[in-house]
Amino acid sequence: MSVIYILWLRELKRYTRSRVQIVSSLGQPLLYLLVLGYGLSPVFRASGAGSYLQFVAPGVICMTVLFSSMFSGIALLWDRQFGFLKETLVAPVPRIQIMIGRTCGAATTALLQGVLVAVVCVIAGFRPVSIALVPLGLAFLMLIAVVFTALGTTIGSSLKDMQGFQMVMNFLVLPIFFLSGALFPLQHLPAVLTVLTSIDPLSYGVDGMRGALIAQSHFGMSLDAGVLGGVALAVIVAGAWRFSKIEV
Amino acid sequence: MIVVENLTRKFGDFTAVDSVSFEVGAGEIFAFLGPNGAGKTTTIRMLTTLLAPTSGRLRIDGLDPVRQQHEVRTRFGIVFQDPSLDQNLTARENMDLHGVLYGVPRRVRRERIEVLLRLFELWERRDDLVQQFSGGMRRRLEIARGLLHTPRILFLDEPTLGLDPQSRNQLWTHVRQLNQEEGVTVFLTTHYLDEADRVAGRIAVIDHGKIVAIGTSQQLKERTGKATLEEAFLALTGTALRDESANAAERMRAMARMWRGRR
Numbered sequence: 001m002s003v004i005y006i007l008w009l010r011e012l013k014r015y016t017r018s019r020v021q022i023v024s025s026l027g028q029p030l031l032y033l034l035v036l037g038y039g040l041s042p043v044f045r046a047s048g049a050g051s052y053l054q055f056v057a058p059g060v061i062c063m064t065v066l067f068s069s070m071f072s073g074i075a076l077l078w079d080r081q082f083g084f085l086k087e088t089l090v091a092p093v094p095r096i097q098i099m100i101g102r103t104c105g106a107a108t109t110a111l112l113q114g115v116l117v118a119v120v121c122v123i124a125g126f127r128p129v130s131i132a133l134v135p136l137g138l139a140f141l142m143l144i145a146v147v148f149t150a151l152g153t154t155i156g157s158s159l160k161d162m163q164g165f166q167m168v169m170n171f172l173v174l175p176i177f178f179l180s181g182a183l184f185p186l187q188h189l190p191a192v193l194t195v196l197t198s199i200d201p202l203s204y205g206v207d208g209m210r211g212a213l214i215a216q217s218h219f220g221m222s223l224d225a226g227v228l229g230g231v232a233l234a235v236i237v238a239g240a241w242r243f244s245k246i247e248v
Numbered sequence: 249m250i251v252v253e254n255l256t257r258k259f260g261d262f263t264a265v266d267s268v269s270f271e272v273g274a275g276e277i278f279a280f281l282g283p284n285g286a287g288k289t290t291t292i293r294m295l296t297t298l299l300a301p302t303s304g305r306l307r308i309d310g311l312d313p314v315r316q317q318h319e320v321r322t323r324f325g326i327v328f329q330d331p332s333l334d335q336n337l338t339a340r341e342n343m344d345l346h347g348v349l350y351g352v353p354r355r356v357r358r359e360r361i362e363v364l365l366r367l368f369e370l371w372e373r374r375d376d377l378v379q380q381f382s383g384g385m386r387r388r389l390e391i392a393r394g395l396l397h398t399p400r401i402l403f404l405d406e407p408t409l410g411l412d413p414q415s416r417n418q419l420w421t422h423v424r425q426l427n428q429e430e431g432v433t434v435f436l437t438t439h440y441l442d443e444a445d446r447v448a449g450r451i452a453v454i455d456h457g458k459i460v461a462i463g464t465s466q467q468l469k470e471r472t473g474k475a476t477l478e479e480a481f482l483a484l485t486g487t488a489l490r491d492e493s494a495n496a497a498e499r500m501r502a503m504a505r506m507w508r509g510r511r
Contacts, residue, residue: 002348010334087332093349161500
């Protein structure tokens, strides 16, 4: 237990100490929020769908958590050759504890980053419809963080060197984001997009967040929670398995 | 302390380590020398439980690294070729984390961290982030950390790579002092033959996966009829350059150099 705790604490310390990184990682979400949020607002409103800022804010929060958790998972690749991870892998500690500690830590920091962006959203004019449902949104955000940190861990444990990293960013992380409905409603899409969006796990995260924060849910929040929970379980198992196979 | 008999490791058709046998006694400083790709790191990985041998017998402090992985891991400390400190933590936090990983009780941990950091002249900087440390300081901290759980054996895989002569000299002075005071057995690899000559009691030279010579520096020089260890080494291993094809770790290392400069 103390091993898991100290590895979790390590991730948290690293996060709070990298102030520059925290601030600079707000840049991208801000662009999406302000430029798209205000830019597409007139069109969105004209089509009778309400405020685009209200609509896109949960998506932007999810995007932050997605990028942040996938990145820290994949950073494992670097960490195991040039970082502290290598030291933990020769310690007399079961690998599973190291994996859990690291994943919990990375998921927590991703969640914190998401909350930070949520605060920025509120400052920009976003208003959740019900304060009582905010904790539910937080729970969805946590599930998203766990799913994608574990997915990142799985990939980071499997890649051999940094060349694979760019591939993963372009062919996995960005499609997951763009196909999640973070930026557009899932209704009335062409058939191909309907299929693709409904196999993207992040769709259910974004949908759950919208359900909790702006009371608009496409799949229904219980389906969202069920799918995310199931995927979380599957990727944690996959991550633990891949992690146990890492060679130093 | 270390017993190796007919140790072999194959990667597909390639035999990285070929029927190697040697023994290292308790309290010895033993240098393992060889050109790039000779099988040094593969041997260390097998000794430190990170890689299973294809065949052969291994004993670390009487234990089998394959079957008694956990027990063996508590018996040695290791400093890898690549840095493995958390740069966003302080020196003391890095030490403390290691102590928790190795199950060192809190009180012992606190005392031993102070002893080791003082010994390695890092106590004054204990609460500074590692990223503010020089290459030599980082290496010293890694060695101090490797000794925190009072291991019987310390593995040092090219610990002085990229350090200036002053830092190298200081590092070996510390290692020798520890070897004398705590009786820790040291198993090291290096490309600086003058270091091996000065520090190591016995030296093994490995090439193409086989041990070509083993003995004190004096014995190696006599055997080859050369005046220095460097000449003896070249006589034993030849002067041909070893161009290994870069593996994944090498490519990452090249990338690391590009981004950060040499450590």
